[in-house]
Amino acid sequence: xxxxxxxxxxxxxxxxxxxxxxxxxxxxxxxxxxxxxxxxxxxxxxxxxxxxxxxxxxxxxxxxxxxxxxxxxxxx
Amino acid sequence: xxxxxxxxxxxxxxxxxxxxxxxxxxxxxxxxxxxxxxxxxxxxxxxxxxxxxxxxxxxxxxxxxxxxxxxxxxxxxxxxxxxxxxxxxxxxxxxxxxxxxxxxxxxxxxxxxxxxxxxxxxxxxxxxxxxxxxxxxxxxxxxxxxxxxxxxxxxxxxxxxxxxxxxxxxxxxxxxxxxxxxxxxxxxxx
Numbered sequence: 582x583x584x585x586x587x588x589x590x591x592x593x594x595x596x597x598x599x600x601x602x603x604x605x606x607x608x609x610x611x612x613x614x615x616x617x618x619x620x621x622x623x624x625x626x627x628x629x630x631x632x633x634x635x636x637x638x639x640x641x642x643x644x645x646x647x648x649x650x651x652x653x654x655x656x657x
Numbered sequence: 658x659x660x661x662x663x664x665x666x667x668x669x670x671x672x673x674x675x676x677x678x679x680x681x682x683x684x685x686x687x688x689x690x691x692x693x694x695x696x697x698x699x700x701x702x703x704x705x706x707x708x709x710x711x712x713x714x715x716x717x718x719x720x721x722x723x724x725x726x727x728x729x730x731x732x733x734x735x736x737x738x739x740x741x742x743x744x745x746x747x748x749x750x751x752x753x754x755x756x757x758x759x760x761x762x763x764x765x766x767x768x769x770x771x772x773x774x775x776x777x778x779x780x781x782x783x784x785x786x787x788x789x790x791x792x793x794x795x796x797x798x799x800x801x802x803x804x805x806x807x808x809x810x811x812x813x814x815x816x817x818x819x820x821x822x823x824x825x826x827x828x829x830x831x832x833x834x835x836x837x838x839x840x841x842x843x844x845x846x847x
Contacts, residue, residue, distance in 0.1 A: 611777045613777075631696070
């Protein structure tokens with residue numbers, strides 16, 4: 582059975598950043614392919630331009646009721 | 658500014674109809690929580706950061722448009738993955754992906770001495786992503802997708818099976834060969 586994680590993406594990023602500081606360029610050993618892929622995913626940043634592009638794209642759609650998600654997301 | 662809650666969206670009840678303020682709120686959290694997983698899947702399936710960026714944008718835009726149709730029959734994560742997989746498949750079909758290996762190539766990996774039970778060692782983690790991409794590119798598409806989905810701890814084998822249209826047992830069965838093939842290809846990237 583696969584282990585279910587309770588970490589949010591934000592928490593995972595913080596954890597990855599902390600791990601990266603301790604690892605830097607030291608040799609690394611992975612117990613499985615999946616572990617390697619998880620490590621890689623955590624260290625692969627999402628381009629911030631995607632969120633900005635989504636902001637533009639969704640602004641051209643009929644506005645959802647309430648506060649726009651991107652304003653909430655970016656604190657605007 | 659509202660706080661992004663830490664409770665996983667996948668375990669929360671979904672809205673079954675758009676309500677004032679809820680749609681935008683859920684979408685923001687949806688993006689915050691799942692954008693990394695979706696971008697990573699697109700990146701490794703498409704092997705191109707720019708295409709992955711476009712694909713991730715398109716996936717979430719589709720999600721934004723279709724959110725009101727989400728009925729909670731799957732988790733948000735699974736729902737987004739399904740959109741992403743279909744989107745990437747459509748893109749790959751359009752590009753006539755030239756790097757796909759046929760099933761006949763499986764024999765090559767079956768007969769290769771791969772030690773999947775031993776740990777995968779890398780000396781330089783900075784180039785890890787590049788090596789992983791090369792290894793994934795050499796895999797049959799089905800194996801590539803299986804490994805990427807199974808690596809996500811939020812997905813069960815049953816959910817991976819649902820996403821790839823097969824049983825959980827079939828997923829488990831194919832995983833062994835997928836891991837073995839990946840290990841062979843990864844060693845060749847050193």
